Structure formats: structure tokens, C-alpha cells
Amino acid sequence: MSNDLHWFKSSYSGDQGGNCVEVAARPHTIHVRDSKDLTVPALAVSPTSWTSFVEFAAS
Numbered sequence: 605m606s607n608d609l610h611w612f613k614s615s616y617s618g619d620q621g622g623n624c625v626e627v628a629a630r631p632h633t634i635h636v637r638d639s640k641d642l643t644v645p646a647l648a649v650s651p652t653s654w655t656s657f658v659e660f661a662a663s
Contacts, residue, residue, distance in 0.1 A: 609635055 609628035624639040628646075634654040637646035649657070 611637070611639075613639065 609630070611626040611628045614625040614627070626637050626639045628635040628637075629651075632651070633648050634651055635646040635648050636654075638644060
């Protein structure tokens, strides 16, 4: 499944590596992964849960 996803790197991830979070959006699921370790499966959450997380993290 993750092969057909279009991943976006977090705007907070720098070009020097370090903490790299990538997100891929589907109509009913948001996928989140650690780009440094692609052997770990991506986390999949609902768009509602993702929105709540982003709002919480931004506050």
C-alpha cells in the first residue's frame, strides 16, 4: 500500500537529516512514517484524528 502513496516531508524537518516525519494523505486515511527507518510500518489515522493532533501540536 505505501508504495502508491505520495509522501510529503514535514516542514520542520531540516535538510541535514535528523528528525524526519513524512505524511501521505488518502481520502479516508492519513499515513505517517519516520523517513529514517522505512522498515517500521507507517501509522495510519483518520483525517479527523490527524486534524485533532495537528491542532493540539500547534497550540
